[in-house]
Amino acid sequence: METGVTHPVVSDAIELEQFLPYRLSRLTNTVSNAIAELYRDSFGLSIPDWRVMAVLARFPGGSAQDLVARTRMDKVAVSRSVARLVERGLIHRTTSSKDRRRSSLLLSDEGRSVYARIVPMARDAESQLLAALSDRERVALDKLLDALQGAADTLGAAD
């Protein structure tokens, strides 16, 4: 790799490898790509699809709006995942009688079956990541992620 020492180096240049946002982005991409491949190859599901199913498994009967709140996904993404999953028969959609704009979403039997088969794969991937950490470090990680997320939430908030 060319080092370029013959050229002027900007004095206070940032070292990308040490730059937190870059490191986070790289880590997340690596993890997400590996997991996305897993879900896709095994069940033809995208990560958004998986998230929708995961939430419906825990909170059955919710609306698309509830999914938006619980997954932080964009409502368009939710709408599309739901449409795909309904299409594939993995979830059932029934229009609410009280509010005909809303619909109530439920995993179908097949949806639950698929979900049950994904869960171990997801847990396994997570375990492989956490295997690199001691118990102590896992506790620390938990705290750090919460703290960072909290700080991140206020990052652009100075608008």
Add this chain to the structure above:
Amino acid sequence: METGVTHPVVSDAIELEQFLPYRLSRLTNTVSNAIAELYRDSFGLSIPDWRVMAVLARFPGGSAQDLVARTRMDKVAVSRSVARLVERGLIHRTTSSKDRRRSSLLLSDEGRSVYARIVPMARDAESQLLAALSDRERVALDKLLDALQGAADTLGAAD
């Protein structure tokens, strides 16, 4: 929010909020979106653009291939960022005389000037994140990220 307690809940459902890949993804998205907005609004640069400039600031004269190695970006993304930046006059491209496939890339004076103005913003954003952590925790975070990246790198490697 609809709780849906009247419906069957899958027994060993995953709690998305606690699922490490989800938390990483959410954190990274929050951070990246905030920073992307910053760079875009201030200088019309995307994050890939910024990364290319950051590497060229530290390693002037490198080739697109060097950028790929140092940023872990896709070579297509590098190609497009470089094209944009050359177009805007922020970097200079000169075809290497030894290997006419390669070109050597350098920040222009304007490029260095823009870069110099972004650096404080980038550092500032990073500082705001790290402000949520104690010194001790920062050290821990550094280690954890390396460990997780290492584990992540071997995640899909069982192919």
Add this chain to the structure above:
DNA sequence: TGGCTATAGTTTCATTTGCAACCAACCGGA
């Protein structure tokens, strides 16, 4: 009731992204 505003969800369109195919230049051996 009529009319205004707000919400649920979908569609449309423009932008971004990423893989695969591609072109051009280099390299090593017959």
Add this chain to the structure above:
DNA sequence: TCCGGTTGGTTGCAAATGAAACTATAGCCA
């Protein structure tokens, strides 16, 4: 010196993403 394989980089195309417009329904209040 020609030929097969490799590398540097770009282009084409198709899928993913996201903002904004749109449809339909609900709720409020004069």
